[in-house]
Structure formats: structure tokens, C-alpha cells
Amino acid sequence: MSICVRYVKDLEVYERFFGFMDVSEKQDAQTLVNTIFQFLEQSNSGNIPIFVQSYDGASVMSGKRNGVQSKLLERFPCALHGT
Numbered sequence: 001m002s003i004c005v006r007y008v009k010d011l012e013v014y015e016r017f018f019g020f021m022d023v024s025e026k027q028d029a030q031t032l033v034n035t036i037f038q039f040l041e042q043s044n045s046g047n048i049p050i051f052v053q054s055y056d057g058a059s060v061m062s063g064k065r066n067g068v069q070s071k072l073l074e075r076f077p078c079a080l081h082g083t
Helices: 029-042 068-075
Strands: 002-009 012-020 052-054 080-082
Touching: 002 029, 029 068, 052 068
Parallel strands: 052 080
Antiparallel strands: 002 012
């Protein structure tokens, strides 16, 4: 899985690739969310609020009930799911 971050600074939009994470052993939504949070903590980005999240069409990622996007909303209630 890869993580990219898009942010605005001085009214300019930037997009940065943060890295790849090995999730080959287990790909359920809770494991993926835990991996994302662990990665953000390790990169000293764990305290930055998430406002929008975007994924491919896989149901494990974008599922409204048990997908990564719904689990991420538990920690960041304002993190809208964009396309």
C-alpha cells in the first residue's frame, strides 16, 4: 500500500509520496488502518488532522460500514471520503 499526502501551503497545493507499506500478510480494514496510523506516527505526522481521504474502488478501502474510510472516520470525524 502506498501513502500520498496532499496539502495546501501559501495557497499552493502540494502532493507528496510518503512511502510504501507492506500489507501482504493481511489486508482487512482494521489492519490497514492500524498500518496507516503507525506509518503516520513513525513519520512524525500523526498529529496532523485528516480532512479528506481518497482510495481506489476496493470495498476494503472505501466501504461505508467496515472499510478503511469508515474506520478512519472514528479518529478523524471530519475526514470526508473524496474520489
